[in-house]
Amino acid sequence: MIEDGATDQGSVTTVRRIGDTIRRPAGAWTPAVHALLAHLEAVGFTRAPRPLGVDGTEEVLSLLRGEPAFAPWPPALRSTGGIRALGRWLREYHDAVRDFRPPADARWQGAEEEWRPGLVIRHGDLGPWNAVWDGGHLVGFIDWDFAAPGHALDNLAQLAWYAVPLRSAEQQRRAGVAGEHALRERLDALCSAYRARPSAVLDALDALQTREAARIERLGGLGEEPWASFLARGDAAEMAAEQAWLRAERAALLD
Known part of the structure; x- marks a missing residue:
């Protein structure tokens, strides 16, 4: 802290x-x-x-009291119970936010869509680095600057991307979670806790990665921050590589 x-x-x-x-x-x-x-x-x-x-x-x-989960992840996040806690948190958040109606003049950082019925306000940056833990207890999520209208399933897809993690072997190693069986088990646990189908989450993640890379290229190319910094450090290319990894591993993740 x-x-x-x-x-x-x-x-x-x-x-x-x-x-x-x-x-x-x-x-x-x-x-x-x-x-x-x-x-x-x-x-x-x-x-x-x-x-x-x-x-x-x-x-x-x-202040949310606790510690964000930086790599290597704490034992709580590496456990099946920890990934289930993330899925339950997101389900409870979506239940709480469904009847929120943004102010008419609401401005959201980097919003891709205008709010309309059927959308929720996504957190926008659901990575372990924003998940605060007190020992084995998930306290909540911080850093809501990228909150914006979107589809609830995209929130879950982003959480799966970074917290399963559905990423390369190097990213798995850094997190302390690796192996095809471990990833499949964690994806199933996350989706079960949220009550979603893993195949639907992977479909949403593939589309999300396409949009996020395109947004970095577009806004970064216009010099808008923080996307210009994201573009300069190679985030768009990294997302394309992670999307290729996800497509290659899809069958094994759903086996």
């Missing part, structure tokens, strides 16, 4: 802790994100930060 008074540099932004609050740069999307988080608080969903307002150029959020 970040120490009181300390700062932490992520891949996109820098945050700092002041007491039981987290301060981070506000953006045009902050009011919409805060409306989302306020809705979650109002309906009793406690496993996300609470919005505490804006102080100058910074948004203020409540």
Whole structure:
């Protein structure tokens, strides 16, 4: 956990802790994100930060106490119970957010679609690095800056991509989870906890990877941040390689 008074540099932004609050740069999307988080608080969903307002150029959020899961992953995330906890969290989040109606003037960072009935607000960055754990307990997810309208299944597909992980052998090794059998077991556990079909999740992930690579190429080529930085570090090419890996391994993952 970040120490009181300390700062932490992520891949996109820098945050700092002041007491039981987290301060981070506000953006045009902050009011919409805060409306989302306020809705979650109002309906009793406690496993996300609470919005505490804006102080100058910074948004203020409540602190989720615990540790994000960086590689190599903690034992809780490497376990079947841990991947099931992620699936249950996402199901509970979707249940809590389904009746949220964004403000008419809502702006979302990098949104691909306008909100309409049938969509949810996706978290947008469902990787282990944003999952906060207290020992073996999943506290919740942080870093909602990329929240935006989308399909619920795409949220699950992104979570499977990064948390199973449905990635190359090198990424599996770094996480501490490797092997065809382990990945298949973890994908099944995640989908079972969420109540989705693995084949549907893999279809959604293939489409998501295509769109994400194209978005990085498009927005990065226009010089828009953070996509320009993503493009410069090779994220679009990496996504294409991971999509090729997924297509080659699809049959084994569903066997």
